[in-house]
Amino acid sequence: MHISFLLHNAYGIGGTIRTTFTLARTLAEQHDVEIVSVFRHRDAPVLGAPEGVTLRHLVDLRKKSATYDGEDAEHARPATVFPRGDTRHKQYSRLTDARIAAHLQGIEADVVVGTRPGLNVHLSRQTRRGPVRVGQEHLTLDSHSYRLRREIAHRYTLLDALTTVTRADADDYRARLKLPGVRIEAIPNAVPEPGCPPAGGDLKWVVAAGRLHRVKRYDLLVRAFGQVSAARPDWRLRIYGGGDATGDEQAALRTLVDELGLHNHVFLMGSANPMEAEWPKGSIAAVTSDRESFGMTIVEAMRGGLPVVATDCPHGPAEIVEDGVDGRLVPVGDPDAIAAALLQLIEDDDLRHRMGAAALSASARFDPARIAERHESLFAELVARGAQGHGPGALRTALHRTRGSVLDGAYSLRYKAADMLRKGRTS
Amino acid sequence: MSATAVRADCAADRAGTLTFDLTDLTDLTDLPGPAPAPAPASVLLLRRRGAAGRKPGGTVRIPLSRSGPGRLRAVLPATAELPEGRWDAYVEEPGPESSEPAETVVEPGLRDLRALVDRCPDTGSLSVSARIPYPTLDGRLAVRCWVRAPHAEAGAVVPGRSGMKAEGVLYGVEAGEGAVVEARLPGEPTRVHRFPLAAPDGPSGGFVSTLPFAELVAGPVREEQLWQLWLVPAEGARGVRISRILDDVWSRTKSFVYPARPAADGVLATPCYTADNDLCVRLAPGPADR
Known part of the structure; x- marks a missing residue:
């Protein structure tokens, strides 16, 4: 054709x-x-x-x-x-x-x-x-x-x-x-198969990625991470993504990090291209948006072998993540639920590894071929x-x-x- | 961007060995045809940036071996010597007869640096080195290299109301009697402030010191002052620069960011990292009466 x-x-x-x-x-x-x-x-x-x-x-x-x-x-x-x-x-x-x-x-x-x-x-x-x-x-x-x-x-x-x-x-x-x-x-x-091996699941980092925009609700993720780091100070969070021209969202997130005293636990990394080498630096991915027309980063993270904690927002996440099998779906706008899901995967090494492996195989259905x-x-x-x-x-x-x-x-x-x-x- | 660039995917292992996998890059401009693949006689050339690159020892050549169709591999072993600095990568191809060899720019591809995340070498090691392949602002591949003997690795930086607590780990030297964190203002050798270390209670090699910002302020601050932080392990000992180099972050000026706090009337102090990952305190004019 x-x-x-x-x-x-x-x-x-x-x-x-x-x-x-x-x-x-x-x-x-x-x-x-x-x-x-x-x-x-x-x-x-x-x-x-x-x-x-x-x-x-x-x-x-x-x-x-x-x-x-x-x-x-x-x-x-x-x-x-x-x-x-x-x-x-x-x-x-x-x-x-x-x-x-x-x-x-x-x-x-x-x-x-x-x-x-x-x-x-x-x-x-x-x-x-x-x-x-x-x-x-x-x-x-x-x-x-x-x-x-x-x-x-x-x-x-x-x-x-x-x-x-x-x-x-x-x-x-x-x-x-x-x-x-x-x-x-x-x-x-x-989403193509990444050019590097899948995540090992033992590095104590949570990774999120996407432009710094309100709809991504990184504020919820940072708040949730306040709870996570109180319980498990050895785990940290990297948020990859560039801000827009105003820099408003980035400034708002920095203020929040300051308010919650999370300078040593939450890092705004700026944008990374390609992102595929960054996922395996973490063992869990988080997507806490209010809405996702598809949920590309969820698939990218899963192809990198990471279980994803995602909000069950319209439209994509529920069609990508199978809750409790290859990741977790949590209610929209609920930092407590995000923190609980992250901690569940942090506290249970076996579960995290199992879900990471499941994410890796389930996400093969998104292979370009x-x-x-x-x-x-x-x-x-x-x-x-x-x-x-x-x-x-x-x-x-x-x-x-x-x-x-x-x-x-x-x-x-x-x-x-x-x-x-x-x-x-x-x- | 050069029309004949090659791309290098990089990987680091836990020991510090870097592997560069080179592929010829199909030309992205409108020029016809793919870029010529580097010939096997070529080497990966690392040249130290600046004047040092033209002096003896300013270049390192790594042989390329064929690792697959259209792919060449160069390995920089952890044991190979690479002085501290920024090293730009090129593919050097022998020119015809006695002419100058041709250099081709290398583009950064996938950089798999997971093995560099949260490195914690043995605190007894006499020297610590870090090598991070990174993309330069103009899209070329370079390697940022640190070699420290001894080394003071910065850890958590906890901003207080008008000061900061700096934590870290010492490598290759132990903090003894009279160990301090020293703040120095470059260009003004008389302006030095010393802050004692708290009694160690963490793992071996750990240090903690609290720095009240007010002590750095001698008078009105009209322009920015960048105070360097050094760890002096014993009275009279040589200072060790406090830096953060044991991970995959080649520059943390924009990602490891700390809030400003009032140091004195009209003066703000902010813990920060330089482009070389050295820990500093920046004093700047700020609103009075905060």
Whole structure:
């Protein structure tokens, strides 16, 4: 198969970029794979170009480049195809509308894959008839604004499939949006096997990782660790992750560490890249977020052989950790419960080693080869279906174009008029 | 970044031996083709940073052996001598005939340094050394090396209301009668303050001292003062710099951070580490009447 990914910016750093690179690299072992990056702002991708994958861009934002597009008058006009509800809307323009349209109308691929809501909308509106259209959701439906939810409810109907990273989010899509004919499937993110051996389980450190942001609730973890170190002063905590530009969260955490007198037990290590060599410096991992659209760090820690103490928050953790078997799930926002779970694993060496081993073997299901296989079989099935004439042929496209009149979903009724107007302007 | 960089995955063992596994790095820029793999005749060259790198003993060459397809390995045994400092890594390839050998920058890959976490060598060892492979700010591989004989390893730093308690372990020397922690202000040899050690009650080699910050303040502090902390094991003995080097953290300026406390009116004192992992007390102008 020829598979073409459409990515916001392949040259930056981020979870979606990382996971798309992993998937593309793995699929490229069997298939012809390209990543088309809407933007390019630097010469080389920060995360390293995925091996065997063709990488190209549509809009060049390198100021020193001979093909710099930033001065184009069309780039100053707001996008009309890229939905306003997508948080990246401000970066898109009439220029991206046109460049993405040209790309999708001339695309040679069997499967075209969008990697964020705005790009999925482009896919459904602009892809020429033929290729299978797959939208990927890397966040969650309920994390989107009302406006975006309304836009995708209408626009996603022309996709062949939508993949989410959790079953919980797939259920949400099925329950809350009416997307007849769109296959909705949950396929978790892949995490490669680390390049170093798994943790030995005897170093007396708890490790946490992720950007320093309120939603990660490191404040809870630090408070919990106050209880842990009171009982077991020989154990310490490392939190890896960079703060944002304001540094507010980092300053708040430092103040908390000071208040609790944990200077010799809790360390803000800054960001580490790659993180895979840092996990085995600990014997337990902790993820205490209020929400996780997937829970990538949980899987990373488990692949490193660490049992994870995670909050049972929406959406990912419960689909990754089996409580009491390969880690612990604790209630959201409860430092006492976090401390109790950490102490349980600290006090019981056998249990910790056993759960670490279980985490190591259970997390093999997230191996890129196995995850890529699931995408691959979905793609193959859709391509085959398309070839049999049940795919996004002329009939289905025509049907969906008029769906405003045949569907009775609340969104489409309420916004039918507005949608018709917009359609008239832009299509 | 050089277009022909190689990447080195590093591993440390408990004894202090470092292993470097080199792979040729596919070029990340738009230039076509992969970087040439280092030839087996090449060596891993460590060059001490600064002027010392151009003097005799300023370079160490480690032979590379083939360890797999496209992979070369260099091993720096714990017993090999490596003076204290920062050592930048290169792959040195012999040039044609008598021309200068070519040097290729080495990028840091995976650094598996778990064996360096919480090291506790025998306190009787006469000399303690630490070698930590790390990424420089411009993305190259370097090795930070410390060699101390004797050595005073900083442990817990407990900030008090207007002072600090410093704990640590002495290696290669025992604290005797009259042992003190000495605070020195570089550039002002007359400004030295001594703080007695508390009676040892921990494991052998352990030391504890309490430093009231007010004693360091002689007058208004107009600009930052960085007081170094030394352990003088006996009256008249040579001082031992107090540092923290027995783990995997090559620079702890941003991770081992302690709160500021008022040292005197208008003066704040903060325990801190330098970029070389030496323990210090920083005095800085601060709000009066705190």
